Amino acid sequence: IDVSHNYLTSLDYSFKDFPELKTLYVHCNFIVDLAELEKLKHLAKLKTLNIHGNPFAAIPNFRILAISILPDLKKLDSVLISKKERDNAIFIRSQTK
Numbered sequence: 001i002d003v004s005h006n007y008l009t010s011l012d013y014s015f016k017d018f019p020e021l022k023t024l025y026v027h028c029n030f031i032v033d034l035a036e037l038e039k040l041k042h043l044a045k046l047k048t049l050n051i052h053g054n055p056f057a058a059i060p061n062f063r064i065l066a067i068s069i070l071p072d073l074k075k076l077d078s079v080l081i082s083k084k085e086r087d088n089a090i091f092i093r094s095q096t097k
Contacts (some may be wrong), residue, residue, distance in 0.1 A: 004028050004050070011039045020045055027077070028053035034062060037069040047074040068092040 001015075001024050008029040015021060022045050031054040040046060049070065056062055067073060067081055067089035074081060 001025070004053075011036045015040070015043060019043070022046060023048040025050045026054070027051055030055060032056060034059060034065055034069070037066055040070060044072070046070065046072065049073055049075075050077050052077045064088045064092060068096075 001018065001021060003013075004025045004027045006029055008026070008031060010031060010033075011026070015024075021043050024040070024043075024046060027050045031051075034056040037051070040049070049066075051057070051066065059065065063076060064085060066076060067085055071086070071089060071093070
């Protein structure tokens with residue numbers, strides 16, 4: 001699903017109608033809060049997510065934070081997630097529990 005370039009400020013759509021969703025493009029919108037990604041956690045088959053070009057991309061380490069929220073992703077912003085990034089995300093997740 002591609003909802004990029006749509007002036008979105010949040011991920012209000014639940015995507016419940018798409019349980020098999022594997023790829024989601026949300027780049028170049030106006031989403032400020034990285035916590036909006038929490039709304040995608042129920043998408044068990046989501047493997048590819050493009051979120052660059054949103055204001056939260058200016059947050060230091062936003063990529064690692066995004067991976068910590070959605071640990072099952074394989075590719076973020078068209079780049080494969082490395083083992084080091086995944087390990088850092090696991091560490092961050094363990095610190096917030």
